[in-house]
Amino acid sequence: MSATVSEQSGPRVRARDVTIGYADRAVVSGLDVAIPTGELTVIIGPNACGKSTLLRGLARMLPTRAGVVELDGAPIGSYPAKEIARRLGMLPQSPIAPDGIVVEDLVARGRYPHQGLLRQWTPQDDDAVAGALERAGVADLATRPVDELSGGQRQRVWIAMALAQQTPILFLDEPTTYLDIAHQVEVLDLARSLQRDGFTVVVVLHELNLAFRYATHLVVMKAGAIVAEGAVADVVTPELIEEVYGLPCRLVTDPETGTPLVVPKASTR
Amino acid sequence: MKRKRVLVLGPLSVRVRPRSLTVGIALLAAIVVLTVVAVMAGDYPLTIGQTLAALFSAGDDPLAQFFVQGQRLPRVVCAVLVGLALACSGAIFQPLAGNPLGSPDIIGFTVGAATGALVQITLFDGGPAATALGAVLGGFGTALVVYLLAWRSGLAGFRLVLVGIGVAAVLQGVNSLLVVRASLTAAQTAAQWLAGSFNTSTWSDVAITALALAVLVPAAVVLSRPLGAMTMGDEAAIGIGIRVEPTRLALVIVGVALVSVATAAAGPIAFVALAAPQLARRLTGAPGVGMIAAGLMGAMLVLASDLVAQRLFAPTQLPVGVVTGSLGGLYLIWVLTREWRRNA
Amino acid sequence: MTAAAVAAAPPQPRRGVGRRRFWGIAGSVAALILLAALSLAVGSNPIPLDEVWRLLWTPDGSVDASVVHDQRIPRTLLLVVVGSALGVSGALMQSLTRNPLADPGVLGINAGASLAVVGAVAVFGLTSIWFFLWFAFAGAAAGAIIVYVLGSTGRTSPTPVRLALAGVAISMAVSSLVQTVILSNQNAFNEFRFWAAGSAEGRGFPVLTAVAGFIVVGLVIALCLGPALNALALGEETGRALGVRVGLVRAGVMAAVALLAGAATAAIGPIMFVGLAVPYLARALCGSDQRWVLPATMIAAPAALLAADIVGRVIAHPAEVQVGILTAILGGPVFIALVRRRRIEAL
Numbered sequence: 001m002s003a004t005v006s007e008q009s010g011p012r013v014r015a016r017d018v019t020i021g022y023a024d025r026a027v028v029s030g031l032d033v034a035i036p037t038g039e040l041t042v043i044i045g046p047n048a049c050g051k052s053t054l055l056r057g058l059a060r061m062l063p064t065r066a067g068v069v070e071l072d073g074a075p076i077g078s079y080p081a082k083e084i085a086r087r088l089g090m091l092p093q094s095p096i097a098p099d100g101i102v103v104e105d106l107v108a109r110g111r112y113p114h115q116g117l118l119r120q121w122t123p124q125d126d127d128a129v130a131g132a133l134e135r136a137g138v139a140d141l142a143t144r145p146v147d148e149l150s151g152g153q154r155q156r157v158w159i160a161m162a163l164a165q166q167t168p169i170l171f172l173d174e175p176t177t178y179l180d181i182a183h184q185v186e187v188l189d190l191a192r193s194l195q196r197d198g199f200t201v202v203v204v205l206h207e208l209n210l211a212f213r214y215a216t217h218l219v220v221m222k223a224g225a226i227v228a229e230g231a232v233a234d235v236v237t238p239e240l241i242e243e244v245y246g247l248p249c250r251l252v253t254d255p256e257t258g259t260p261l262v263v264p265k266a267s268t269r
Numbered sequence: 270m271k272r273k274r275v276l277v278l279g280p281l282s283v284r285v286r287p288r289s290l291t292v293g294i295a296l297l298a299a300i301v302v303l304t305v306v307a308v309m310a311g312d313y314p315l316t317i318g319q320t321l322a323a324l325f326s327a328g329d330d331p332l333a334q335f336f337v338q339g340q341r342l343p344r345v346v347c348a349v350l351v352g353l354a355l356a357c358s359g360a361i362f363q364p365l366a367g368n369p370l371g372s373p374d375i376i377g378f379t380v381g382a383a384t385g386a387l388v389q390i391t392l393f394d395g396g397p398a399a400t401a402l403g404a405v406l407g408g409f410g411t412a413l414v415v416y417l418l419a420w421r422s423g424l425a426g427f428r429l430v431l432v433g434i435g436v437a438a439v440l441q442g443v444n445s446l447l448v449v450r451a452s453l454t455a456a457q458t459a460a461q462w463l464a465g466s467f468n469t470s471t472w473s474d475v476a477i478t479a480l481a482l483a484v485l486v487p488a489a490v491v492l493s494r495p496l497g498a499m500t501m502g503d504e505a506a507i508g509i510g511i512r513v514e515p516t517r518l519a520l521v522i523v524g525v526a527l528v529s530v531a532t533a534a535a536g537p538i539a540f541v542a543l544a545a546p547q548l549a550r551r552l553t554g555a556p557g558v559g560m561i562a563a564g565l566m567g568a569m570l571v572l573a574s575d576l577v578a579q580r581l582f583a584p585t586q587l588p589v590g591v592v593t594g595s596l597g598g599l600y601l602i603w604v605l606t607r608e609w610r611r612n613a
Numbered sequence: 614m615t616a617a618a619v620a621a622a623p624p625q626p627r628r629g630v631g632r633r634r635f636w637g638i639a640g641s642v643a644a645l646i647l648l649a650a651l652s653l654a655v656g657s658n659p660i661p662l663d664e665v666w667r668l669l670w671t672p673d674g675s676v677d678a679s680v681v682h683d684q685r686i687p688r689t690l691l692l693v694v695v696g697s698a699l700g701v702s703g704a705l706m707q708s709l710t711r712n713p714l715a716d717p718g719v720l721g722i723n724a725g726a727s728l729a730v731v732g733a734v735a736v737f738g739l740t741s742i743w744f745f746l747w748f749a750f751a752g753a754a755a756g757a758i759i760v761y762v763l764g765s766t767g768r769t770s771p772t773p774v775r776l777a778l779a780g781v782a783i784s785m786a787v788s789s790l791v792q793t794v795i796l797s798n799q800n801a802f803n804e805f806r807f808w809a810a811g812s813a814e815g816r817g818f819p820v821l822t823a824v825a826g827f828i829v830v831g832l833v834i835a836l837c838l839g840p841a842l843n844a845l846a847l848g849e850e851t852g853r854a855l856g857v858r859v860g861l862v863r864a865g866v867m868a869a870v871a872l873l874a875g876a877a878t879a880a881i882g883p884i885m886f887v888g889l890a891v892p893y894l895a896r897a898l899c900g901s902d903q904r905w906v907l908p909a910t911m912i913a914a915p916a917a918l919l920a921a922d923i924v925g926r927v928i929a930h931p932a933e934v935q936v937g938i939l940t941a942i943l944g945g946p947v948f949i950a951l952v953r954r955r956r957i958e959a960l
Contacts, residue, residue: 056504090504097503098501118281121284434948435946438945442945444900582797593794597789598790
C-alpha cells in the first residue's frame with residue numbers, strides 16, 4: 001500500500017502565524033511551520049513546549065485563536081470534515097477502545113470518511129481494511145478483542161485504523177509513550193516504512209535518540225516556538241540540546257545508524 | 270480476512286450481520302406473539318379466533334370489539350412505542366455519558382419529564398396533549414439544568430452523571446411534594462400516573478406518540494453511526510471526519526425528546542432505557558450502538574412487563590413502572606453475578 | 614481531596630481551627646436545642662412554646678398534652694437519634710472509601726434495608742419493629758456489599774463515580790421492588806404507606822426504644838474508630854505502615870454502618886443526603902480529624918433532620934410532607950454543589 005504522490009511536492013500542511021492554546025492561555029503563539037511532503041518529520045522539545053498542541057492544531061483538533069492552518073493551500077476550516085479526514089489521518093494520544101471491540105471492527109471505523117448514509121459498506125472498504133491490517137502487521141490479530149492486546153500491538157491497531165482512512169498524510173501524537181523499547185522500535189519502524197512508501201508522516205516524540213534515529217526532518221521546539229528545523233545532521237548539536245533542554249551533553253554517533261546519540265555529561269556533584 | 274456480507278439495493282449498500290438480523294427477527298416475532306397474548310388476555314378472555322375477528326371488525330361480539338379495539342389494542346401499541354422510545358434514548362445516552370449506567374432514567378431526564386407533566390396535572394389541570402407538552406418541556410428543562418450545572422470549562426462525562434443523580438433526587442422529591450399538595454382528585458391521577466401505567470392509554474395518546482417517534486427514531490438511527498465512533502474519544506472521532514459538537518448536540522436533543530415523549534405517554538418507566546440497549550448488545554454481539562436492536566428489545570420488554578403488571582396479581586393492576594423496576598433489579602443482580610464469576 | 618490530618622502530624626495553628634471548631638460545635642448544640650423545642654411546638658396542631666414547657670412538666674391529660682407527650686416527644690427523640698445515626702454512618706463511609714460522595718442513601722444502603730424490611734413483613738406477616746430490625750441490618754449490609762461490587766465492575770476498586778452510579782441504580786431497582794411488595798400485600802401496605810418515602814409520623818416510643826440501643830452501640834464503635842480512620846485516610850499502605858489493622862478497621866466500619874443505617878431505616882424509612890451534607894459541613898468547620906468530625910456530626914445531623922421534618926410539617930399545613938422528601942429536595946443541591954466543587958476523580 002502506498003500513498004498517491006501528489007502533484008505538488010511542496011508542503012501540504014502549513015501553519016501561518018498561528019496562536020493555539022486552551023481556555024485562558026496560549027501555548028503556541030505566532031508560529032510558522034511547513035510540513036515537508038514525503039518526509040518523516042519528528043517534533044521534539046521539553047515537556048509543555050507545545051509540541052502536542054502544535055500537532056493537534058495542525059490536525060484541526062484544536063482551534064487556532066489567531067493565524068491559519070492550511071491544508072493543500074486552503075484554510076483547513078474551509079474543508080468539510082470528511083474531506084479533511086480523507087487527506088489527513090491522526091493517531092491521538094490516548095484513544096479509547098470501546099468495550100469488547102475486536103481489531104477488525106475498530107480498524108473498519110477508519111473507513112467512515114469514505115462512507116455515507118447510503119453507502120455504509122462496500123468491497124472497497126473490505127480491501128482498505130485488509131490492506132491496513134496487513135500494512136500495520138496486525139492481520140493475524142484481526143478477530144481478537146482490542147483490550148486483550150499488548151501496548152505495542154494496540155498502538156499498531158490504532159495506526160491501522162488511521163491507515164484504513166487511506167490518507168496520504170499521517171500524524172502520530174506520542175505513539176511510543178508507555179511502550180517498552182522493543183515496541184517503541186516496532187512502531188517507529190512502521191512509521192519509517194510508511195514514509196518510504198510515500199506517506200507524509202509527522203510524529204511527536206519525547207525520546208531524543210529515537211527521534212534522531214528516525215527523523216528525516218526535525219523540528220525542535222521550546223516554550224511554544226520553533227527553535228531549530230531541518231535535517232538531523234544539520235540541526236543537532238550539543239549546544240542546541242543544552243539550550244533547549246538545559247542539559248549539558250555530548251553527542252556520539254550511533255554505531256548502527258550513524259545518527260547522533262545524546263550522552264548527558266556526568267554530574268560533578 | 271473474510272469479506273463482509275453486504276446488501277446492495279440501488280444506491281444503498283449496507284453491511285449485513287447475520288446474528289443481528291436473527292436477533293432482530295426473533296424480537297419482532299416475540300413482539301407479535303406478546304401483542305396477540307396481550308389482546309387476548311384480560312378479565313374478558315377471548316380465544317384467538319375471537320381476537321382476530323374483533324381486530325378486523327369481522328366478529329359479531331360488539332363487547333369483544335370494544336375491548337380489543339378500544340382498550341387493549343391502543344394499550345399494546347402504546348407499550349410498544351414507549352418501549353421503543355425509551356430504549357433508543359438509553360442507547361443514545363449511555364455512550365454519550367461514557368458509562369453504561371449513564372441512562373436518562375438515572376440522570377434525571379425521566380424524572381424531569383414527569384415533573385413537567387405533573388405540574389400540568391396538579392397545577393393546571395391539563396389534558397393529555399397539555400401533559401405531553403409539559404413532559405417535553407420538563408425533560409428539556411431538566412436536561413438544560415443538568416448540562417449547565419455539569420459544565421465547568423468543558424463537559425466531563427462523569428460530572429454529567431453525578432449532577433444528573435443529584436437533580437434526579439431533587440426532582441423526585443418535588444414530584445412527591447406536588448402529589449401531596451395537590452387537590453384530592455388531581456392527586457389521585459398524579460399518584461397513579463407517577464407509577465407509570467398504560468391503564469389509561471387512548472388512541473390519541475398513541476397518535477401523538479407515533480407522530481413524534483416517526484421523526485425521532487429515524488433521526489436516532491441515522492445519528493447512531495457517528496455515535497458509535499464517538500465512543501473512541503473525541504479526538505479519534507474528529508480524526509475520521511465526524512463533526513463532534515454538532516452531532517453531540519443533535520443526539521442530546523433527540524435523546525431527551527425521546528424520553529420525554531415516552532414519559533408523557535405512560536408516566537416515568539424506569540430501567541428500560543438502561544437495560545434494553547445492553548441486553549440487545551449482548552444478544553447481537555455487534556460493535557457500535559445497535560439502535561434498531563435496542564429499540565426492538567425495549568418494545569418487547571415493556572410489552573412483556575405490561576402483561577405481567579396486568580396479570581400477576583389480578584385483579585389488582587400493578588403499575589408497569591414497578592414491574593420494569595423490579596425486572597431491572599433482577600437484571601442488575603445478574604450483571605453482578607457475572608462480574609463475581611469473572612473476577613473470582 | 615480532604616487533606617488528611619494524622620495524630621502524628623505537626624500541631625495545627627491553634628487559633629484558626631480551634632476557634633472554628635468551638636463555635637461550630639457550640640452553634641450546632643444551640644441549633645439542636647432550638648430545633649428540638651420547635652419540633653415540640655410545630656405541627657398540624659400548633660402549640661405555643663410556653664404551653665409546651667408547661668405541659669412537659671405538668672401533663673394535664675388534655676389533647677395538647679397528649680400530642681406533646683405521646684406524639685411529639687417520641688417523634689423528636691426519634692429524629693435526634695436517627696439523625697445522629699445517618700450523619701455518622703455517612704461520615705464513616707466517606708472516610709473509609711475516601712469518597713466525598715458516599716452516603717447511605719446515595720449508595721443504596723438504606724434502600725437495601727427498606728427492601729429487607731418490607732419483604733420480611735410481606736413474607737412473615739409480623740409488623741413488630743423488634744422483628745424486622747434484624748432484617749434491616751442484613752439488608753443494609755447486603756446493600757453496601759452489592760453496591761460496592763457493582764461499582765467495581767472491571768476494576769479492582771470502585772471510583773467515586775461508579776459507586777454513586779451503582780448506588781443509584783440499585784436504589785431505583787429496590788424502590789420498585791418495595792413498591793411491588795407494598796402494593797400486593799395488605800400488611801405491608803398498612804404498615805408502610807408513609808414509611809416508604811422516609812417518615813417519622815406515627816412512630817412512637819416502641820420504635821424509639823427498639824432502635825436506640827443499636828444506634829448507641831454503632832455510635833460508640835464509630836467514635837472508637839476515629840483515630841484509626843485518621844491514619845487510614847492517607848491510604849491503605851500508609852495506614853498499615855502506621856500500624857493500623859486495616860482489615861479490622863474496615864470490618865468495624867462496615868458493622869457500624871450496617872447498625873446505624875439499618876436501624877435508622879427500620880425506624881423511619883430510607884433517607885437520603887443527611888449522611889452526605891452534614892459530614893461535609895463538619896469537615897469544613899473542624900478540619901478532617903475524625904476525632905472531631907464524628908462528634909460534630911453527631912450533634913449537627915439531628916439538627917438538620919429536625920429542621921427538615923419541621924419544614925415538612927409547615928410547608929403543606931395541615932398535611933405533612935414526609936421528611937425523606939424534604940431531605941431529597943434540600944440535600945440534592947448540596948450534593949450537586951459538592952460535585953461541582955470537588956475535583957472528582959474520573960472513571
